[in-house]
Amino acid sequence: MEAMAVESKKLYNPLMSKILKVDILTETEKRFEIILPEDQILGHKPGQFVEVSIFGYGEAPISICSSPTKTPGFELTVRKTGRLTDKMHLLEKGGQLGIRGPFGNGFDVEPFQKKDMLFVCGGIGLAPLKSLIDYTIAKRDDFGRLMILYGTKNPSEILFKEDIEVWQNQDDIEFHMTVDRSDEDWKGNVGVITTLIPPLKLDTSNTIATVVGPPIMYKFVMLALKSKRIPDENIYLSLERRMKCGVGKCGHCQINNSYVCQEGPVYPYPRIKQLEEAI
C-alpha cells in the first residue's frame, strides 16, 4: 500500500448520547432532544441528518429538526415505523442513543439572504424543514417574507402544534395549512397541499422555495411552482433514501451517480432533473 498514505478514519463508531427530553407529537411521532457526550455541539446545517442507533436494534438515518442556532442539544422527530424506531419510542429522558454525523449536504443559507422564503412541507417533511424554518426565524432580519405551507393526510397527523400556534399568530410569518381529509373538529382548509400554492402572491424571482414531503407530493408541487414561474434554480428539495452508512460507501442511497448521503439529501431542482431515479 505504498501509494496510499491516507489517514483512514473510524467511520462507524457512534457517540453515545443522552436523551434530554421526549415530547409526544402524535400517536406515531415523538420528538427527542439529544445531547452529545461532554455537551459537544453537533454543528449541523439545516437539512442535514444523523445516523441514530440502539445496539441490538440497528441504525437509521434521521433528519435533524432543530435549528443550529439552538444549542447545545439538537432535536430529532421520529416516526414509529420499524424495529429501531419502535424501540426508540420506548426510551425516556436519560436514555442513550448512538449518534453519528451530521451527514450530507444541508441547505446552504448564504444564497438565501434577503430572499422571500417559501416552505412547502408534506406530512413528516415538516421535520427536516423545521431546522431551516427555525433558523430563518432566529435570523429573521436576514430574510424577506417567511411563508410556510403545511399539509397532512388528516388532523391527527399534525406535528409541532405549539410551534404552529405561534406561527399562526405572528405578523412576520405567513402560515397556511390543509388536510387531505378533515374530521369533525377540523375548521381549516381541506385539500391537498398544492391547493395552497395558487392563491399566493409571490415576487417570483426573489423567492426561494424549499420542498420536503413524500415522493408522490413532489411532482404535483413542482407543477404548481412552475405555474407560479419560480425559476428552477430557486427550488430546493430534500430526498428520502435509506442512507445506511452515511459516508458514501454502502450504496443504498444511490440515485444514478449521486450518493444522497454525500451530495444530498438537499438538492437544487436543476440537479434533480438530471437524476432520472430521483422522484
Add this chain to the structure above:
Amino acid sequence: MYSENIIKFDQMKRYFFDQDTSIKFLEYLIGKGTVIAPHKKGETSYSFKKVDDVNEVVFDYSRTIQPLKKFFLPPQETLLNFNLTDNSFSEPEVVEEKKIFFAIHSYEMQSIRRLDYSFTKGNPESNYLSKRENSCFIGISFEPDEWHFSKSVGIEIEKLEGFCLFFEPVENGHLVFEVNETGREMLSEFGAGVLVDTPLDFEITDKHFKAKIKYHYNRLPQVFEHVYHSKVWDKVAEKCVGCGTCNLLCATCYCFDVRDEVDLNMINGKRERFWDSCMLNSFAEVAGGDDFRDKLSFRTRHRLFRKFKYITEESGELQCVGCGRCSRFCPAQINIVDIINDLIVDYTEQQEKQVI
C-alpha cells in the same frame, strides 16, 4: 500490445524457476507472512485461501469463484462489538500480519486498485484500509477462457501495476520478473548466490481473448451516455432472475448492508456488515416502502452504469475489470459482454439515425 510488454519485461531482471524452485519459493514466502493463493475447490473450481501445503497451490487456473476482495471486504465483517447492559462498545482487534497474495491475475490486481479508490475517496475507511496494509501481490499470467475479457476493458494479461513480482509460464517452469523494489528484495533474500539473471531466450506463448467488446474501452463511458433508455435493459430483465450473484461475485462491487446481531446471552452483540446486492429487490427501498428501482431492468441498468459510467466519471477508470465472473456464474446465462455489445449496436443505430 503484447510486444510492448515484452519490451517492458526486457528491461526487467528475470529468473528461471523450475517447478521445484517455485515450490521452494512458496515455502520461503510462508516464512515471511500469511500466503494466500489459488487452490482447487472441487473438480473444476478454484478458490483463494491461505496456503498450508505448498503443493496444493494451483499456478494455472481460470478464475476463482469469489474474488480477492473477500480479504479486504469480507462477506461478513464485524464493525463493532457491543454490550447491551451498559451500551459500551469496542472495535474488533486488527491482526497485524504481512499478507502475500500469490499467483494473482492482472484483472484481480486491478480490482483491488478500484476498491482502493472507492474506500479512500471522500471518507477513507479504516476497516478496509487496515486490512489492505502490509499486503503484497505476486502476479501470474493466464490463458483467457471464453468469459475473460479484461483486455477489452484495458487490462492486459501482463499489466504489472500493483505487483512486486510476475510469473510467466515457459517450458518446464516460469520466468519470474522483478517488478519493483519489494520483489527485488524478496528474490535476493530467497536466492542469494543461487539465482542467476536469465536471458530472455524463452518463448512466451501469445494469448488470445475469445470474448471481446466491440468498441475501445475509452469509448464505453460515451456509449453509456446514450443508452440509459435502451431497450436492451428490458431484454436482459426478461432473462434475469434477480438473484444478485453477479454483484456478490463481482471483483469491484462493494455495497453492503449493516445489521446488529445479538448473542444468545442477550448481553453481547455485534454490529456487522454483509455484502449486499443492488440487483435484489429490497436494495433501494426507503422507509414507507417506496422503491425507486422497482424493476429488474432498472436494477440491471444501475449495476452496469456503476461499472461503466457513474464511478468512472470521477475516477477516470472503468470499474469492470473483465474477470468474467458475472457471466460465468450467472444462473440465467446472462453475459455481460453480450449486454455491452448489444448496447453498442443500439448506440450505433442511434448515431446513424441522427446523421440521416
